[in-house]
Amino acid sequence: MIEPSPTPPPEVSAYQLGESVGYLISRVKSSMSNLVTQRTMAELGITSQQASVLFMVASGKCLLAAELAREYGIDASAVTRLIDRLEKRGLLTRVRSAEDRRAVRLALTAEGQAIAARMPAVFTSVTDKLLSGFSPEETGFLKSLLRRVLANSCEAYGETRDSASNTDSKS
Known part of the structure; x- marks a missing residue:
């Protein structure tokens, strides 16, 4: 078994994490996501990612699972699980395209639409706070x-x- 190193290598200890643009952007994104999740869990019973997906579908920006995967930078299986959870909750449905039977579009239910309609106010209040x-x-x-x-x-x-x-x- 390898013992943990008591001191980090010089390349690690010399790196100014708090000055890294990538780290700062990541922390801001994480803080924003956590604040939105606190609101959406308390008010709507869903996570920020689920609420954001509903909003993206409602806005027409992402109507296919592949578009969601690209937008969020996550793999297709993770998107499928996310869509499955939202479908199970009765917030969205999968609809086969009439033009192309291979294409499956996402559509919000009335409850999904109602949640999506509340999201701009949640996003705005969190952004205003930050x-x-x-x-x-x-x-x-x-x-x-x-x-x-x-x-x-x-x-x-x-x-x-x-x-x-x-x-x-x-x-």
Whole structure:
């Protein structure tokens, strides 16, 4: 059995984690997700990811499981499990396409639509809390910088700039 190292290697100890843009973005995303989950669990009985999926389907941005997998950067089996849970709760259904029987579209039930309609207020209140003390100009600048980061990531993965610039949701 290997004993844990009492001191980290110099490459690890020299790295300023708190100054890492990736780490900071990850922590902000985690904090935002946790705050949304606290609200959605208390008010709606679902997680932030489930609520976000309902919102994405309601908005028309993601109507196929593959689109959800791309949007959230998760594999198809994880999306299938997520959709299964939402379907079991009666919040969405799978609907075969009339044009292409291989394609299965996602559709919200009336209860799913009602939850999706509540999500902008939840997203806005969480974002307002996280951006407390920011001026409108600072908020606009932050959004501009984040759009540039997304555009750069899209270029790295061969996607279009439009897909990054059109992601102005508050979640």
